[in-house]
Structures are given as structure tokens and as C-alpha cells.
Amino acid sequence: MTHRRALAGWSLALALLGAACTGPASVSSRGPAALAQPCPDGALVCTEASPGRLALIADGQPAALHADASDDAGVLRAVRNLQSDLGRVAGGSVALELEALPSSGPAVIVGTLGQSALVDRLVAEGKVDTTGVSGRWEAFVQQTVEAPFPGVDRALVIAGSDRRGTIFGVYDLAEAMGVSPWHYWADVPVQPQAALYVSPGRRVERPAVRYRGIFLNDEEPALGTWARETYGGLNAAFYEDVFDLILRLKGNYLWPAMWGKSIYDDDPAAPELAHEMGVVLGTSHHEPLSRAHVEWERYGDGAWNYETNADALQAFWRTGIERMGDNESLVTVGMRGDGDEAMSEGTAIDLLETIVADQRDIIADVTGQPAEETPQVWALYKEVQDYYDQGMEVPDDVTLLFADDNWGNIRRLPDPDAAPRAGGYGVYYHFDYVGAPRSYKWINKTQIERVWEQMHMAYEHGAREIWVVNVGDLKPMEYPISFFLDYAWDPDAWPAERLPEYPRQWAVKQFGEAHADEIGRLLQTYTRFNSRRTAELLTPTTYSLTGYREAERVVDDYNALLTDAERVGEQLPAAHQDAYFQLVLHPIVASANISELYATVGLNRLYGAQGRAATNALADRARQLFERDDAIDAQYHALGGGKWNHMMSQVRIGYTSWNDPPEDVMPEVETVRLGDAAEMGVAVEGSSGWWPEADAEAVLPELSPYGPDDVYVEVFNRGTAPFRYTVETGADWLTASEPAGEVDQQTRIYLSADWDAAPDGRQRVPVTITGAGRTVTVQVPVFNPSPAGITGFVESNGFVSIEAPHFDRAVVGDEISWQVIPGLGRTLSAVTPMPTTADAQTPGGDSPHLAYRIYVHEAGEVEVAATFSPSFDTQGPDGLRYAVSFDDAPPQTLVMHDEGSMLPDVYHADWSRMVSDNAQTSTSTHVLDTPGEHVLRFWMVDPGVVLQKLVVATDDLPPSYLGPPESPRVPGPTAAR
Template sequence: LGTPKVKYRGIFLNDEAPALTGWAKEKFGGINSKMYEHVFELILRLKGNYLWPAMWGNAFNDDDKRSPELADTYGIVMGTSHHEPMQRAQQEWKRYGHGPWNYQTNDTTLRRFWRQGIRNMGSHESIVTMAMRGDGDEPMSEGSNIALLEKIVADQRQILAEETHKPADQTPQLWALYKEVQEYYDKGMRVPDDMTLLLCDDNWGNLRKLPKLGDAPRRGGYGIYYHFDYVGGPRSYRWLNTNPLPRVWEQMHLAYEHDVKQIWIVNVGDLKPMELPISFFLDYAWNPDALPATGVAAYTQRWASQQFGPKYAADIADILAKYAKYNGRRKPELLAPNTYSLATGEWAGVVAEYNQLLTRAEAIKQKLPAADRDAFYELVLHPVQACANLNELYYTVALNQEAAKTNQPTTNALAEQAKALFAKDAEIKQRYHAVAGGKWNHMMDQMHIGYTSWHDEPRDIMPAVVTLAPGAAPMPVPAPSTPADIPYVSLDAEHYTQAVNAGPITWQRLPDLGRTAGAVTALPTNVAPTEAPGGSSPHLEYRINLPQAGPVTVSAYLAPTLDFTNTTGLRYAISIDDEAPQIVNLHTGMKSGEGNMVWERAVANDILLKTSQHTVAAAGPHMLKFWRVDPGVVLEKLVVSIGPLPATYLGPPTNTADSKGKTPNPAASSSLGSR
């Protein structure tokens, strides 16, 4: 196996009620050493070595004294989450703390509390979380300041030195730059060089900050805290896997190229629904160099073969990839009757895609040996079945609400159909819980239908449908408006005519990354920006035909990458023919975090949509050019339109062909042309 490229590779069990908590209580009597023994074994089998334990109502070091002993026996490095300093769980403060969680007014009590955490740690291998946030993973008070936080860290390190009887820098420590804590760093707060700076994503899989090019290396290095699960805005997502592997690869590759190699840890929620992305995350952390962008699909096929043998591995891998892709473009918890367009047929197309996937999965199940069918249901068929049903539910509600506008005779039947689909969701859950004699009972207890705000309700809520009173007279249905036939060109990014590379910069296809097809980005990402795009600087060329001269709009659909450079926003440039490239900033008005509507829309829609205005001199063939400016920009689709197009969620479908009249096949070659 060799030596891992990332030193500490781990998972965080979080947001674990009601699913993991209910399962553990039934099987082991609670989240205790009996359960953790299986978790430790799992981590080792997946080539990990690090764990943040469950902390919703749980305290790893206090609930069961055998748990930390077992961790040490298995060689698992233990930590506490980003907001639980000095090896003490939040629940321990609730049990043993006195007074406010406020260092300005209660420092003596807090130091005593933290000192006991280090005593409890003893000689067990650990990474100690430092500094502090507000109680319960909330921001600290407005009165908190950098000087106070630096004093907190200094006092904590003094406790470390006194209790371990060795210099503080000999105990591994991390400082998590989570949410507002990153602002303290950006405003000048610094910690000793031996502490690992744990950088974070935005809770939606988009990295917020990376080391700047040219920064001196830190002795403690850098880490990443990533999310496959989250409780918070714009909507909690905790039910099933919504994490397409190509995007995980792209973001963690970004981290790796910026020398983030000390800690990779990922929030995996209830653990069970995330089998594939957890395996991928830990395998990739072991050796990122061994898994290129074009190798993600092959990885999924190998994983499927390990579970079910090689015969159907290619088909199973494709199903796993597609269901994560479909869930990634709109997380199930965010679905609503108006998510997709009824008028354009987009909603019907989405439902058809899911149902086609379901048909394929059900056919494979019938071909598998009986001994494999339970595992296949849990890992493959169930999530496809549940999500196909959920999308059909919201589609049917949309049809019901549309029919009710004019009292159509189908209104009530559609309402009953929607109610039946809602009931079917519960039946699917019970089927999962009954598999293998109830082996994974409670793992699907998470609410996922009927959100009214960012947080979940105690139970699923049937979406509102309309039932007409008996005898309601249908109203005339307005004749469908015939929109003007607005010409447009829609291109998947990977279907370029030519890729122009320059110097160390090459264009890389990212197969299957994005909401519809694949994507393209410029690599490597640790190279300075192209400040003056044009001429022979790196760009993609797309041959298009336009029916008339005059103004056009170019819409670029981009992955919701954040400005990880923390400067003025990531940029690209766009031009048609020989005009000067227009520079476009992805992040105008955006600041990651709840309350910023630009960010909330980008992560909810899984896309950044940017537009630019151009004028073409004549009808006929033209060359559309997409220019590299900043690293890390990921292009999914380009649309050139002469006027406003019908509103859709996924954008206009691809309608272009190459010079031979065929849609290019990106799988035919993974290397990109240059000149």
C-alpha cells in the first residue's frame, strides 16, 4: 500500500438522530463501545485512521470508558468536532459545566473543564481541537475579539504542556476555520505554527479557503473539514447520498494541489447511506496521485465489483453515479412542485430519467444471486426507488396544482395519486428497515418530505394538493401561448471544438461532473491567474452557427465553486470571434453562509449562472471562446441566445453538433487538443 499522502484520514459521525441513534440503541443499547468497535474496524478497512465521534446527545469519553480504550487499541486517532475544544464534548459541558460558556466571564471554570479533558485523554493518540466557538456550535458573542481568542489558545496550550509534561507543540492540535472563525483568521488572528489549520467547505461541498500561492509552509500543515451531510441553511440534507463523486474529486484535488495534506475529515451524518462516497474519500486521501479525473467512473466500477462481482459491475456503477448526479443537482429535501418546468416538459423528463434508472436497477436485482440481493437493495435499488418515487410525488403535485387552476376533471385523481405516492415513500422505508431481518432498522428514519424552512420537522409532511368540491365546473383552459421561436445554441462544456493550452496550463475534462453532462476545468490549479486573457492564452473554442446578426447573450453554467483565494472573486473571460475577451466575476455579491441569497441560490441550484452581452456582425458560423483567468473555475454548459428563453431549472437542452453533424463523444478521448 505504501505511505499515505494525507496523514490523518477520517470521518465525523454527526447529525445522528434519529437514524443512527435509533439503530445503535436497538442493536447495541446505544452509541457505545459495542458500536464503536465496528466503526473502528470499518475505518481501518477503508484505510482511514481518524474519527470525530457522534456528539448529538453523546460524549465519547464520558458515556462509555471502554470506547477511548478501544480506539487506542485499534490505533484510531481520536478528536472532537470543530467546536468542542480540548477533547471534551459539548454534552460534557451540559453535564459538568457551571455558568456561561464565556471565557470573558467564566475563564476559571472553563480552564478547569478543559484540563480534565486533557487528563482524560492521557496517552491516547489524539488531535486536540483548540480555541472555541459559542455553545452549541453557534458563533461567539459580538464582544469576542481576536485578542481574546489568542489568549484562549495560549491558555489551552499551557494546560496541554502542564498535563502532558511535554512542550505543547509535541501534542497534535488543530484550529478549525469554520464559518465565522475564518473571518478571525482573515482579520489577522494567528496561532502557533505547529497547529494544523483545518480549512472548511461551506457545508455544501465547496471549499471556502485554501493556502495562498507562495505562502510559507506551516509546520502543522493544513487540513480540510468536508461535508456529505449538513444541518443548516438553505436546507438541511441528511437522508440519502447527494454527493456525486466527480465533484468530490474536483474539490479535494483542488485541496491536494494546494498542499492540504495533514488532515482530511468528512461529515458523514448517519454513516450508512454514504458507503460509496466514504470509500472514495478515504481511498482518494490515501493517494490522490493514483486517481485522475478520468478515473472516477472506473473507481465506482471497481467498488461495485467488490460488492457484487464483475458481471454487472459496469451497469451498477452507472446507476450509482446517475442517482448521485440526479440527487446532487437538486437535493431531495429541496424539491418542490415548482422545482422543474411543467410547461417545457422538463419535469416529465426528470421523472422519466429516474424511472428508467429504477427499471434498470430492478432488472439487475432479479439477475443477482439471492445472497447478494439484500445488499443490492440497501446500496443500489433502495435509493433509486426512493428518489424516483419522491420526484414523481412532487411532479404529480405540480400537475394537480396546475389542473386545479381551471377545475380540470383530472384534479382530484391527481391528488389521490400524489397521496398514494406519499404513502409509498413510507412503504419503501419500511421495506429497507425489514431487509436482512431488520439489520439496518431505523437508518431511514430521517424526515425528507415537506420542509417549510431550513430545518426538519418531526415527521414527513404530505405536500399540499387541491381537491375540488363535487360538481366544480371546469373552466376553459387558456390556449397555450406559443412563445416566439427564439434561436439558441446550447453546448455541454466537454463538447468543445478545440482546447488551447499554454505553458503549464492544460484543459481537463471532468467526466460526469455537473447537473447534465460533464465539465471542463484548467489544470493545475496552483498556478497564478492569467490576468490578460487573449491571443494564445489558455481557452476553449466552440464552433457555433447563429441565424442572424445583432446582440446575443452568452450564459455560462458553472459549478458553484467559491473564491478559495479569498480575494475579489474567481473570474473567467468570454468572447465571440476576435472581439476582446470580457472578464466575468463568478462571485459578485456572494459571501458563503446562510443569509447571503446569492450563495444560497448557488448551492441550492448546484450552479452559478453568469451572463455576458455580445454583438455579432453577421449570421453564420462563429467561434465562441471561453478563457481561463483564475484557477478552479469549472464550466458545465454554455448557452448563446438571441432573446429570452423559456424558464427551466437545468437550462436549455444541448442542441449542437460538431462539424460532422454529430454530438462529440467525450469518452472517445480524455486528452485535450492544443495548438
């Protein structure tokens, strides 16, 4: 255990009572411990009185707050905020005393060790235990103390090891009282309480990652326009609310907005406020020595080129360090080309090393102390990582900030066996990005499960000094921001098994217990749907219009989720409506709408090519959906009387390159001119053709008891006059859902089999469709195998499809296990070997692998397609390896990456496809000598491989985005051999 959360021992009396309490609360041995009753489930605060609990609010009367006027200004600000928060919860005023000692009633005492006489006195008297706090970074203790001062029966003492430790202890209490960190930024209401009690005992917390922060970026036109309208600009007033949010989320670090902005130059009060409140300021990866990029445009002299203009650049950077003064800062060093571009072709590693050495000389000269006394960070972003890989030397005290590929996939991490560095390592991560293959700035598409997997790997590899995430406009990334900072604070609190609990707990903090289960499911599901492909990358044919009913399933799933979200919203109190719309309903309704828009345009174009009468109605529907997108924005912008006007203004429809168009562009739709006479056309599931026009035979996908329940044909009109049709099947046991009827525009007819009556084996059954003077015959392949001996995942329609966590057996190694990551991936969940720092394995024998039992109907060659999360080989350029085999055959070792997918650059189509799809698929070919049961084995070779899905293809499969839906699984023996 590396964390950070220390618990005092339970009292003997409590142990004898059999009480169990998970989490950080524990019972102090001081006072009447034998009677002390912690709050249920380890909660810091609860609503019921019980022995030993401190009355934070009793009969509507709040406890008084006490602090030392000589404490840090940021601490005193946090205490005053607590005063306001407690007042809102209690519905009345709260006393705050900064001078006199507490003399009556329950009290809340706040102070920093060494800066608060109140707290130091209690420590000296042995009433407050600072074990695990004193001398630590940002640690705090919350401890109930009996009779701390004469006349005071009980107090809650919040003591921090330093100023931010105290601040975090204060805001931790505020959140436990029911004040969400998002109370301003997402309008989360405060629920008034007539009574609140603090659990007895002692609770210690401290962070796992030293610097934990966010980067406001790509902030135009949404956040920037909103801030100008709300605050007059991104000024100190704006940043005050940003700093407050960061601290309430237990973050401590900010890269401020920099699109044409400079926090230092635009409003010098803002960086001073950051220091006062306790937020560490930095600048982005390409803004050295605390100078914003735009400042070179404003004040720079000559070219941004160190080879030709070193003197001007040094003077420019010197001003940044002088201006920084004594404010707590993390100084970015290094240099990229002008405008966040790579440096000029041929730039030598030696030059970058010289630049950093000169920058450190400036730091030392201005601060009057060795450079290593000033915290510094060098971002190994894009091409800078390549320089590092080639041997670029970095001073030991400088934090190396590894980066993802801008799409949430970490490129490089330190060797777990590497010698420790004084500056340590960090990670720069993305929830938002402007660049190739397509910018994504509009809506949350990030799964917290993916954040967990990547940042868990980073933490285990020793990247624990800095975690900073690009959050774009801040809104609407509230949910993943919360997780990112919560996980940075305490990774041990969130093992993979507990990930499904996080959305529920987050829902409780925003909306209360009543609907938390449902809201948690909504959060987890919409982020899985959105993660499949960003809205900006969607096209009318992203999801197959013909294979596996994929496009309509995706639209139906979104709309079903929307129905659930609307139902939950209707049950929430009026006070929660604005917050619910922002945090839950909006990302669902907006994403469902844009998904349906593109699918509708795709169908419209398909129908247009077939001359269907329904073509024009779909064009109208697409236009309605496009207009509805604007209406959804307007609804968001009208919340709170227009509080969030402009916040959803990022363009998302109509991209044709990496960069966004100036405004959303309606996709082109088809219209047709129809004749007066009726004209029948027939389309079959799985094909874009139509009959009788097509030359090929009309053949449906195979019907099987191990496949979908039915297949369909569509009878459509190519004219304006309606017509009658009939459907006749060539077997009594094959039935049509609508064997006769009238077609105005089109109708879908489902064909299904009575398997008790259907003959064994394979046959083709003709289905004859007649209407408007035409006859079309469609062939229905039917396969009814004998069920004897069939077990495992059963082949149908040429494939066996398996979700990764549905293995029959997981074979582990001496130090290696298999971890299911619930909810991760495009379709269900993922599986990965642990630990992430394990050595590579040689596949075969009893080495770690997953076994899946399958059943195929014929012998022959098969192709196995393994779908992975788009992870990188963080230890080198070779790509991540895995192995596949069947039964007892030797494993085939494969590399999951295509040649260019390890090279994140606009020119590498393999990488662009991988991140666009948010998945990487790799295939292998095998021969199965016999029909029947086989065991598919997926072998670990390298750690870091995250498996989502396996598809065994026995025939050519139709194109699809998500792959075939999972095959049915017939129970059999409990473990694969």
C-alpha cells in the same frame, strides 16, 4: 510523483514475456523469478495457480497465519480478523500461530518492524526489503518470499512501518480476498473460494494524507435510534464496528457522534478501544480539548464565555486532557459560541489567540511535555475563517483545518507559495449538514466527481495533514465515504480520466464482476441526478412544468434508471439482495419516488388552476407516492430481519425553513368539483395558460429541424362527461399524432413536420381543435432554414445550448491545460483549467481558452449564460473570474459570483441560491454583427473555475432549472478558428 506506492522492478524474464501489470504488484528478484507470473491486471490476489504465486487457499485449504504475540494489540486484533475473514472465504478454519516459527506449507507472516521478531529476522536476513517502508508513516510492504524458514517453501510477508501500517496491510489483503470493508455495515456477502493465490513480488503502499477520517454527526433520529436498539447506545460495542470499518477503508481518524453524546463520558471503554485498535480520536470543530459539547451541559459551571468564565472553562478543558491520557489523539483547540454558534458579537481576535495560548498551556502542563509534542488542530469553520483572514495568528505546529461551506465547496486554501507550516493544513468536508439554507441528512446527494475536484485542489494546495468528512448517519453514505478515504490514501491512483472506473471497481468489490459495468453506471447516474438539488429542498416547481418538458424529463429519467436498477437486481444472487438494496436500489427508488411526488404535486396544482378533470387523479397519485415513501423506508428497515430498523428515519418531505419538521408532511394538493357536462380546454406546450380562457394567442414553441422532433397540445376535460375532438392542421406537411378521438380526462397530441415537404424559411401554421362545442386555434411557428453553411451548435427556439466538454478546440498555455472531469455536474461533465495552483491569466490572443463553434440565424444582441460548479475563490474574497468573447472581439472579463455568493450565511440569498441549486450561473451580453457561424470563446482567468454548461440566448427564454437541453451539433471543420 508524491506517492506512496513503490514498485520493485520487473524481472527480465517477465519483461521478455511482454507481461504488463498495472497497479502495485511487482515481481521480486528473489527465488525463481524467471518463472514468476503475477496475477492479471496488477491484482494482489487471483484464483488461478501459476509459478511464483503463493497458495492462500488451495483445494479449499487456507494457508496458516503467523504473527508475534509481542506485536501491538491492534495488529493482533487485525490478524485475528484476517483469520476469520480467510476462514469465511475458504469455508473452514484457519490456523493462527503467535509463538512458534512457521515450519511447513505456505504461510502468511504479519508483523510490525521493530515489534515482530518474525519480521525483523526476515529483514535482517535480507529476505524482506523494507525500502520505502521503514521510518515512514503507516506504510506497509506485502512481499512473497521464497523459503523464508526451513520447511516453508513460500510465504507472504506483510510488514508495517508502524502498527497502523501493518493493520492496513492486513486489511488490504482481506479486501483483495473478497471481504468488503462494508461486509457488516452494508451486508456485503463474502464469496467462498476453493482457490486463491497471491501475486509474486513486492508491493509497497503508504498514505498521501496523514489523518483520514469521518465525523458521525446529525445522528438523530436515524443512527442514534438504531444504535440504541442494536447495541444499547453509542457505546464501545457500537464503536468497535465503526473503528473496524474505518481501518478497513484505510482511514485512521474519527470525530465521534456528539448530538447529546460524549464518547469519553458515555462509555469510557470506547476511547480505550479506539487506541487499542489504532484509531485516532478527535472531537469536532467546536469541542476543544477532547471534551464533547454535551459535557458542558452536564458538568459545566456558568456561562460558555471565556471573557467572564475563564477559570471554569480551563478546569473543564483540563479534565479532557487528563482523561485523554496516552491515547493517540488529535486535540481540537480554539473556541466557538455555545452550541456550535458564532462567538458573541465583538469578540476580538486577541481573545481567541489568548484562548488557544491558555489551552496549549493546559496541554503542556498535563502531558508534561511541550504543547507542540501533542498533535493539535484548529478548525477555521464559518466565522473563525474570517478571523484568520483578518490576521489571527495560529501556532506553527497546530494544523489549520480549512472548511467547506457545509455544502461541499471549500472556502479557503493555503497559498501554494506560502512557507510550509510544521502543523500543515487540512480540510473539513461535508456529505451531510444541519443548517441553512436547508438541512440535508436523508440520502446521498454527493458526486464523487465533485469530491475529486475539491479534494484534488486541496491536495495540490498543500492541505495534506487532515481530511475529515461529516458523514451524518454513516449510512447511506457508503459510496462517497469509500471514495473520500481511497482518494486520501492515494490521489495519484485516481486522476480525473480514471474517475469513470471508480464506480465500476467499487461495484466489483461489493457485487463481483458480472454486473459491475451496469452497477457502476447506476451509481454515477443516480448521484448526478441527486446532486442537482437535495430532497429536502425540492418543491413542486423546482423543475419547470412548462419549459423544455423539464419536470417530466427528470421524472422519466429517474424512472428509467429505476427500471434498469430493478432489472440488474433481479439478476443478482439472493446473497447480494440486501447489499444491493442498500447501496444501489434504495437511493434510486427512494429518489425517483420523491422526485415524482413533487412533480405530481406541481402538475396537480397547475391542473387545478386550469380546472382539469385530471386534477383529482393527480392528487390521489401524489398521496400514493407519499405513502410509498413510507413503504420504501419500511422495506429498508426490514432488511436482515430488521437489522437496519430506523436507519432511514431522517425527515425529508415538508421543510419550510432550514430546520426539519418533526415528521414528513404531505404537500398540499388541489381538488376540483366538476360539472356534469363536458367542457373542452386546450393547453399548449411552454405555457401555463389554457384556452379559450386565456386572453393571449395560443402559440407553441417553434418547430425546427434543429430543435425537438415535435411540440404538443393537450386537450382536456373540465367536466365529467366525455367528448369527441378533432384536430386540423393548416398544412399537409404538419401532422398531428391523434387527429381525432375521445377525451375522458385529457389527451396529448404531438405535432411534427415533414421537413422534406415543408417550405424554406419561417411561417406560422394554424392548428384548429374542435370539441364539446368549442373551437381553439393554436399557432405553430415553423422555421426550416436552408442547411447550406450550417455547422456547429445550431440555434433554435432562441438559444444555443452547449455542454462544456463539447468544445471544438482547447487552447493551452505553457503550463496550463484543460481537464475534462467526466460525470461532474448537473447535466453531463465539467471542464476546468489545470493546475489548480496556476497563476491568473490575462485573456486574449493565444492564452488558454475553449472554442465552441455555433450558428445563429440572425444578427443582434445575445446573452451568454455560463453555468459553473458552485466553487469559491479559495485565495481571497473577490470571486473567481473568467472571460467570454465571440470570434476576434476583445474578451469580457467577468466574476462568476454574485455579490453575496462568497458569503456562506443564512442571510446571504446569493449564497443560499448557489448551494441550493448546486450551481452558479453568470451572464454577459454581446453583439453578433452577422448571422451564421461564430466562435464562442471561454477564457481562463482564474484557476478553480469549473464550467458545466454554456447557453447563448438570442431571445427571452422560459424559466427552467437545468437550462435548455443541448442543441444539435452539425459536423464541420475539425477545429474552431
